[in-house]
Amino acid sequence: MRMYDIIAKKRDRQALTKEEIDFFINGYTNGEIPDYQASAFCMAIFFQDMTEEERAHLTMAMVNSGDTIDLSSIEGVKVDKHSTGGVGDTTTLILAPLVASLDVPVAKMSGRGLGHTGGTIDKLEAVEGFHVELDKNQFIDLVNKNKISVIGQSGNLTPADKKLYSLRDVTATVNSIPLIASSIMSKKIAAGADAIVLDVKTGAGAFMKEEEEAKELAKAMVSIGNRVGRKTMAVISDMSQPLGRAIGNALEVEEAIETLQGKGPEDLTELCLILGSQMVVLAKKANTLEEAREKLIENMHNGKALDKFRTFLKSQGGNEKVVDNPKLMPQATYSFDLPAKTEGYVSEMVADEIGHAAMMLGAGRATKESQIDLGVGIVLNKKVGDHVKQGESLLTIHANSSDVEEIKEKLYKNITLVDNEVVAPTLIYGVVTQ
Ligand code: URA
Ligand code: CA
Numbered sequence: 001m002r003m004y005d006i007i008a009k010k011r012d013r014q015a016l017t018k019e020e021i022d023f024f025i026n027g028y029t030n031g032e033i034p035d036y037q038a039s040a041f042c043m044a045i046f047f048q049d050m051t052e053e054e055r056a057h058l059t060m061a062m063v064n065s066g067d068t069i070d071l072s073s074i075e076g077v078k079v080d081k082h083s084t085g086g087v088g089d090t091t092t093l094i095l096a097p098l099v100a101s102l103d104v105p106v107a108k109m110s111g112r113g114l115g116h117t118g119g120t121i122d123k124l125e126a127v128e129g130f131h132v133e134l135d136k137n138q139f140i141d142l143v144n145k146n147k148i149s150v151i152g153q154s155g156n157l158t159p160a161d162k163k164l165y166s167l168r169d170v171t172a173t174v175n176s177i178p179l180i181a182s183s184i185m186s187k188k189i190a191a192g193a194d195a196i197v198l199d200v201k202t203g204a205g206a207f208m209k210e211e212e213e214a215k216e217l218a219k220a221m222v223s224i225g226n227r228v229g230r231k232t233m234a235v236i237s238d239m240s241q242p243l244g245r246a247i248g249n250a251l252e253v254e255e256a257i258e259t260l261q262g263k264g265p266e267d268l269t270e271l272c273l274i275l276g277s278q279m280v281v282l283a284k285k286a287n288t289l290e291e292a293r294e295k296l297i298e299n300m301h302n303g304k305a306l307d308k309f310r311t312f313l314k315s316q317g318g319n320e321k322v323v324d325n326p327k328l329m330p331q332a333t334y335s336f337d338l339p340a341k342t343e344g345y346v347s348e349m350v351a352d353e354i355g356h357a358a359m360m361l362g363a364g365r366a367t368k369e370s371q372i373d374l375g376v377g378i379v380l381n382k383k384v385g386d387h388v389k390q391g392e393s394l395l396t397i398h399a400n401s402s403d404v405e406e407i408k409e410k411l412y413k414n415i416t417l418v419d420n421e422v423v424a425p426t427l428i429y430g431v432v433t434q
Pocket of ligand 1: 165174179180181183184207
C-alpha cells in the first residue's frame with residue numbers, strides 16, 4: 001500500500017477501505033508517513049468529504065493509535081457528556097454530581113486547555129485541596145463507591161488525533177466535518193464511555209457559528225458513535241450569549257452550587273435538565289425523559305444533588321465547606337459594575353467577545369504557559385431579552401487589577417440595547433438521535 005495512492009483516491013472522491021485508513025493512521029502516528037502527505041490527505045478530505053463508514057473507520061483507527069480506558073469494572077452504563085465548548089459553560093460541574101445522585105456512574109476524564117476560562121479541572125481546583133492525581137484503581141473505586149470521580153487526562157490517549165489536530169491547525173483543515181467529528185469522538189470512545197451525550201453549541205461563542213453546520217456536526221458524531229457501538233445522541237444548544245451568568249473559575253463553581261440546589265440561572269438549569277435527562281435514560285435509571293427530569297428536579301430540591309457534590313469534593317481532597325460557603329474559594333480584590341448607558345432591552349451579548357474579556361481578566365489561558373487567576377471573571381446581571389434602566393448594572397467585573405477601562409470598553413461594544421422588546425434566544429435548536 002502506498003500513501004500516494006490513498007491521497008489520489010480521496011482526491012478523486014472515492015471511498016477508502018478500513019485497511020487504507022488504518023494504513024494512514026498507523027503510518028502517520030509512527031512517523032513513517034510525513035506531514036506533507038498527511039496535509040494533502042486532510043485537504044483532500046476537506047474537499048471530498050467521507051462516507052459515514054469511512055468516518056467510523058477513521059475514528060476507530062485513531063482510538064486504536066494509543067491507550068484506551070477500560071471502565072468495565074465499574075457497574076452500570078457509563079455515560080459521558082461532551083460539549084463542543086462555549087462561554088461560561090458550567091454544565092459539567094452541575095451534571096456530574098446531579099446525575100450521579102441518581103446512581104448514574106460518572107467516570108470522567110477531563111482537561112485544562114486554552115480558552116475563556118479554565119477547563120473543568122481548573123474550575124474544580126478553585127476548591128482548596130481538590131486534586132485529580134488519582135491512579136486508575138482509586139478512580140474506579142471512587143466511581144463504584146460514590147458514583148462519581150474526575151481524573152486528569154492520561155498521557156497517551158489518541159496520539160494520532162493529537163498529531164493530526166496540530167497539523168490541521170496550520171494547514172487550514174480544522175474546519176472539516178468528518179475530521180472534527182472523528183477527532184472529538186475518538187477521544188470520547190478512548191475514554192471508555194458506553195454511551196455519549198453531546199452538547200453541540202451554535203452561535204457567536206461556538207466552534208460552529210451557524211445552526212446548519214452545528215446540526216451537520218451533531219449528525220456526523222451521532223452516526224459515528226452508534227456505528228461503533230456506543231449509544232450516542234446530541235442536543236444542539238444556543239451559544240450566542242454566554243450560558244448562565246458566571247464566567248470564571250471560582251465564580252462558575254459558585255454558580256454550579258446554586259444550580260444544584262435549583263436556584264441557578266434559568267437557561268443553565270434548563271440545559272442541565274435536558275442533557276441530564278438524556279444521560280439518566282441512557283444509563284437506564286429512568287424509562288422516559290419526563291420521569292428522568294422529575295427525578296433530577298427532585299434531587300435539586302431535596303439536597304441529594306448538592307450532597308453528591310460535597311462527597312465528590314471531599315473524596316478528592318477538596319474542602320467541602322465551600323458548598324455552604326462559596327466565598328471560601330479565591331475571590332477577586334475588586335468588583336466593578338457596568339452600568340447601562342441608556343434604558344432599553346438587551347438584544348445582544350456577544351458570547352465570544354465577552355468570553356475574551358473574561359480571559360483578559362485572567363480567567364482563562366491565552367497560551368499553554370498562562371497562569372489562571374481562579375477568582376476573577378464576569379457575572380452577567382442581565383441577559384438577552386431583559387429590560388434595563390439607565391444606570392442599572394448590566395454585569396459585574398471581578399478583577400485583581402483596578403485598571404479595567406479597556407475591558408469595560410470591550411464589553412460595552414459587545415452588548416447592544418434597543419428600544420423595542422426583544423425575545424430571549426431559543427435555547428435548544430434540536431435533538432439528534434440517529
Ligand atoms: N475539537 C476537537 O477536539 N477536534 C477538532 O477537530 C475540532 C475541535
Ligand atoms: Ca456560566
